[in-house]
Amino acid sequence: ILNVEQSPQSLHVQEGDSTNFTCSFPSSNFYALHWYRWETAKSPEALFVMTLNGDEKKKGRISATLNTKEGYSYLYIKGSQPEDSATYLCAFDTGRRALTFGSGTRLQVQP
Amino acid sequence: DGGITQSPKYLFRKEGQNVTLSCEQNLNHDAMYWYRQDPGQGLRLIYYSQIVNDFQKGDIAEGYSVSREKKESFPLTVTSAQKNPTAFYLCASNVGLNTEAFFGQGTRLTVV
Numbered sequence: 384i385l386n387v388e389q390s391p392q393s394l395h396v397q398e399g400d401s402t403n404f405t406c407s408f409p410s411s412n413f414y415a416l417h418w419y420r421w422e423t424a425k426s427p428e429a430l431f432v433m434t435l436n437g438d439e440k441k442k443g444r445i446s447a448t449l450n451t452k453e454g455y456s457y458l459y460i461k462g463s464q465p466e467d468s469a470t471y472l473c474a475f476d477t478g479r480r481a482l483t484f485g486s487g488t489r490l491q492v493q494p
Numbered sequence: 495d496g497g498i499t500q501s502p503k504y505l506f507r508k509e510g511q512n513v514t515l516s517c518e519q520n521l522n523h524d525a526m527y528w529y530r531q532d533p534g535q536g537l538r539l540i541y542y543s544q545i546v547n548d549f550q551k552g553d554i555a556e557g558y559s560v561s562r563e564k565k566e567s568f569p570l571t572v573t574s575a576q577k578n579p580t581a582f583y584l585c586a587s588n589v590g591l592n593t594e595a596f597f598g599q600g601t602r603l604t605v606v
Binding site for chain 1: 498525527529534535536537538539542550552553584592593594595596597598599600
């Protein structure tokens with residue numbers, strides 16, 4: 384079983400704060416790294432699918448970076464808003480089977 | 495609207511019973527997946543199917559069975575052999591390996 388770890392497990396920030404989370408994954412057999420946002424009572428939704436070492440993706444106030452050689456990815460949220468409150472999941476993709484997910488980082492943004 | 499539909503949303507099972515969770519998608523996706531979530535844990539893979547009439551065991555397949563007779567449907571049966579079936583079950587699909595996954599809203603199964 385592949386080991387995908389996310390930290391921190393949970394995070395409480397104030398509205399307007401910027402924050403970041405980490406996803407660690409195996410540095411071998413890498414094909415892609417996915418980030419998903421999972422809001423309460425909704426389905427997880429894809430944020431980014433990253434495939435290249437050094438890749439950076441951005442969607443609004445959310446951005447992600449990828450280091451495949453050392454096996455980590457960072458997700459950044461600039462100026463957090465209450466609507467950013469969700470669990471953020473990363474998933475490791477070997478290109479050969481289904482995604483292996485981390486346990487997620489639960490973010491709560493206080494107004 | 496295209497999407498993935500899981501039913502029922504809540505399911506109660508008595509000890510020793512088999513139950514089947516439904517997952518239907520109208521996204522024309524080839525690949526479908528079943529994941530299980532327990533409190534404080536990530537999504538763990540039960541079974542996946544890359545094409546009709548073919549499926550593979552995931553990391554925690556014991557006590558579960560699936561079928562993939564139609565492209566749109568990937569039902570999961572939780573058998574009496576599953577020792578601890580109380581959990582939240584998520585179905586997902588994608589065009590194929592290496593593409594973003596789309597998820598249903600989940601089924602919460604409770605053994606009573």
